[in-house]
Amino acid sequence: MAGRPRIFDQGELLSKTIALFWKNGYEATTTNDLLKEVNLNKGSLYNVFKSKKELFKAGLNQMEQTGLDRLEESLEKSTQPIEDLKALFYDMVDASFDEDCKGCILGNSIVEFTGKDDELKELAVLYLKRFESILIKTLQSAQEKGIIKSTLPPSLLSRHLINFWNGINVTRRVYADKKEMKDLIDLNLSFI
Amino acid sequence: MAGRPRIFDQGELLSKTIALFWKNGYEATTTNDLLKEVNLNKGSLYNVFKSKKELFKAGLNQMEQTGLDRLEESLEKSTQPIEDLKALFYDMVDASFDEDCKGCILGNSIVEFTGKDDELKELAVLYLKRFESILIKTLQSAQEKGIIKSTLPPSLLSRHLINFWNGINVTRRVYADKKEMKDLIDLNLSFI
DNA sequence: AGTCTAATTGACCCCAAGGTCAAATATTAA
DNA sequence: TTAATATTTGACCTTGGGGTCAATTAGACT
CATH class of the missing domain: 1.10.10.60 (Homeodomain-like)
Structure with a gap:
């Protein structure tokens, strides 16, 4: 035994x-x-x-399972989901000065595995899509509650946020200036 | 000899x-x-x-040298630099269906070399920054000529474009839908 | 105590990677 | 023709990677 x-x-x-x-x-x-x-x-x-x-x-x-579960739950329970969502991005302003600036493992994996290992790529894609679906739900609910001004479809807004996320996880490795990074985030979050 | x-x-x-x-x-x-x-x-x-x-x-x-030289020159000489600049992004809508979807070699390199080979990373960074400086110049000149509405500083706009570029070169490996991609580009280029 | 079971150890295997080098070869200059 | 020079060839070297396995060990059950 x-x-x-x-x-x-x-x-x-x-x-x-x-x-x-x-x-x-x-x-x-x-x-x-x-x-x-x-x-x-x-x-x-x-x-x-x-x-x-x-x-x-x-x-x-x-x-990813634990991380996304936690994120989903906390956004559902939050009294200020949009603020929390925005914080995901603003938190990167400080994170970018950590000793190792490693980006997002999902984006990294998609870059590394494209054309090399479909299974691993698709696994990363799976979680990125789940991330996106959490954003969609959050934005949809926010629109229904009227705590968000944009009338753009949540699918487009969330796609934009995912894309912005992917971008910033590369860009942050290039530019270290906090002020510039904050301005960039402000600009991209201005849609919501 | x-x-x-x-x-x-x-x-x-x-x-x-x-x-x-x-x-x-x-x-x-x-x-x-x-x-x-x-x-x-x-x-x-x-x-x-x-x-x-x-x-x-x-x-x-x-x-990169030849590519960026060509880009710089063509934007300088162009009678519609902003349209040309936007085309850089819209062209990716079709490119994303090519048999190998390999993204941007600069972004790829930055991801691959961060923490592994500083010299190669910095080389990619160098060219990405040159790309950015070409965008700045183009936007600056466009503002002076009044062919662009945004009053945001060219430095911020170009940073946004670079970041959008980095993002889309990852995102396009995940989502293949042309319509969605076009909408995403429309949204992000709405600033200029 | 002794037996059964499953985890541990680390020496070992195989291979593919980046890189080297002496010999062979193709050109120009004299 | 011959000497000088630079490129080509491909067998070879070394290193380090992922992965294997027989022997050992530590508990649980009788």
Whole structure:
């Protein structure tokens, strides 16, 4: 029944590994990097995840599922959903000065995997679309409640926000000026 | 003085290699891929370019220098610079259905090299900034001529365009619908 | 205690990657 | 013709990657 007990917590392992993948990209992260990070040996890791790819998938799933669940719930419960939504962007103004400026793992993955690994690309696409659908719902509800002025269709507004998100996660790696970044966000959020 | 003549044209070689880098990314493009593409052997290539990295740099330099020179000149000479500028974006609506949807090599490089190769990242940044400065000049001149309505500073408008560009080069890999893409472009270009 | 089970360890395998180099080759200058 | 020079060729080297596996170990159950 029960053999030797596991030495690691799977959720924690996935958090750490996906953080590394996020920072360095998929290909550039070696199994040895991962092993050092989680203090494990090859065999142990491969005993649970049959390949580097499966490990990445599991890590991304955990990260995005919990992250998007949390986001969705908090926007639903919020008394000021539009303010919260805008904060997602404004928070990046400070985040851009973090020691590692790694962008969004979904955008990064879409760039890295396009033309190389359809399955992993589509996984990132899946979560980006879920992100978008959360935005749509939030905007729709906001329009119904009249707390938003724009009469543009929520689908277009959210598409724009997703696109702006994708852009800024690249652009922030190029320009560090906080004021300029804030102005850019102001401009793009002026639609809502 | 003159020994055995070269069998290849350097400019052509660089075009072909950078096209491959563009399509597959830097790391994922192997020297063998490159050699097959240009019909050469290892030694020949390494006789001219001392490393894969130098080859990439030379290729990117050629591509961007000529591309941006052409863009700058055509915008300067144009009788309808703003229309031309907008066309840069609208042209992507059809480009997004090409067999390989590879985005912008500058954005791709910034994503791939951040945290991995500062020199290559900064090279991509350099050209992206030159792109931006061309946009600034175009917008500035358009404001002076009064062929543009927005009173927003050209620096902000061009930053927005660059950011939009970065975004759409990711987003287009996710959504293929032409109508939606056109609406998105309309929205973002409404500022100018 | 002894047995069963499942996780752990780390040496090992295989391969593909970037890069090197001595020998062969094609041209120009004398 | 011959010497000098520069390019080409492709076998070869080294390194580091993902992945495997037999032996070991730590608990649970009887």
